[in-house]
Amino acid sequence: MDPSAHLPLAPRDLLILAVLAEGPSHGYGLIKAVEARSQAGVLLDPANLYRVLRRMRAGGWIAEVDAEGGDARRRTYDITPDGRRLLRAEITRLEQLLGQARPALADGGESS
Numbered sequence: 001m002d003p004s005a006h007l008p009l010a011p012r013d014l015l016i017l018a019v020l021a022e023g024p025s026h027g028y029g030l031i032k033a034v035e036a037r038s039q040a041g042v043l044l045d046p047a048n049l050y051r052v053l054r055r056m057r058a059g060g061w062i063a064e065v066d067a068e069g070g071d072a073r074r075r076t077y078d079i080t081p082d083g084r085r086l087l088r089a090e091i092t093r094l095e096q097l098l099g100q101a102r103p104a105l106a107d108g109g110e111s112s
Helices: 011-020 025-038 046-060 081-105
Strands: 064-066 078-079
Touching: 011 025, 011 046, 011 064, 011 078, 011 081, 025 046, 046 064, 078 081
Parallel strands: none
Antiparallel strands: 064 078
């Protein structure tokens, strides 16, 4: 998979992959973790989340995994190697973009 073909990522996609990069999670856990990371800036309702998760699974970015000692009724997801490459590529892209934009603020002045 060529990660650049999928960039830029939507903020919700970036945050879901970032949460899963730290370890597997089920849907409700993802909703809460994304809300916490974005300081409630990205809100996911369950229907939207599962639609996004289906798309990410189809793209090979995440996989459904067996939950360790968990409830078999809960679907648990983990990031795949392709998903990790995509996350890394998006973070690199954003860091480069910020590096290009920051000099505009280097003079410390505020213009209105």
